[in-house]
Amino acid sequence: MTTRIIGTGRSVPSRKVTNDDLAKIMDTSDEWIYTRTGIHNRHLVETETTTDMAADAAKQAMEKAGVGSEEIELIIVGTVSGDMCYPSTACLVQERIGAVNAVAYDISAGCSGFLFALNAAHAYISSGVYKCALVLGAETLSKMMDWSDRSTCVLFGDGAGAAVVKADATGIKAITQHSDGAGGGVLTCENRASNNPYVKNEITLPYTKMAGQDVFKFAVKMVPRCIQDVVEKAGMSVEDVDYFLLHQANKRIIESVSKRLNVPIEKFPTNIEHYGNTSAASIPILLDELNSAGTFKKGDVIVMSGFGAGLTWGATLLEW
Secondary structure: OOOEEEEEHHHHHHHHEEEEHHHOOOOOOHHHHHHHOOOEEOOOOOOOOHHHHHHHHHHHHHHHHHHOHHHOOOOEOOOOOOOOOOOOOOOOHHHHHHOOOOOOEOOOOHHHHHHHHHHHHHHHHOOOOOOOOEEEEEEEEEHOOOOHHHHHHHOOOEEEEEEEEEEEOOEEEEEEEEOOHHHHHHOOOOOOOOOOOOEOOOOOOOOOEEOOOHHHHHHHHHHHHHHHHHHHHHOOOOHOOOOOOOOOOOOOHHHHHHHHOOOOOOHHOHHHHHHOOHHHHHHHHHHHHHHHHOOOOOOOEEEEEEEEOOOEEEEEEOOO
């Protein structure tokens, strides 16, 4: 018994922000951003919250799957930008969708969050603990950006994606996951500083800091390796894969992975031009776009690969 995706959903804020919009408030341009990243637009919250988007994506996924809220036994949300320190975003989603029979918790794995959440749900399902789960990636990264730092803030967007998964004879065939805490300093956002009767602290807002070139070098080196690893674990070759769904961080990273694997770029669908880097939400948003468009056929082999803060990275191979 394995884990099969039976429904997907996505949700992004209504406010679309173009590169030209950003050029009005900072020293940048559409040409500067697009040639370096492949991004034209991103969506930023105004009234929406991480929980709002996650619950919306979850309801869509459940409707497409034909699954009622009472059937959901497990909810895992990959996020680094929940609305609350506690309760978890997963528990807030549980309440919103009425999944009274579910256990719910969050995973903090940066941009790998959805993938790690999916693999965790797979472990529960394949071991027989649960039969039906809701897996999400949801982020409001705009609240964690220094909007005077054009090298970082222009890359990111807000959004959520969801997948309902169930025990089945067909689905996930292999997974691989990795972490390197020693490299974690290249992508960080500090939490609240110590604050108690014995520690004097000036409260300041922490923002995301990224060493972009280091992250780029890490991704183009490790992502092809983990894709090769998961393909070999499944007893296949990269030529057997129909679609590679990579974390949408930078179009040049995706192109580099394509070249290193010697796989046609046409097998690497992208939507980064429309959403920017939505961290844990990027893979499930892309997954739902393709699923909703009828791109996948029964029996298609799909590899999803995420990478990000931690450092974390991994891949999942499944049969649609």
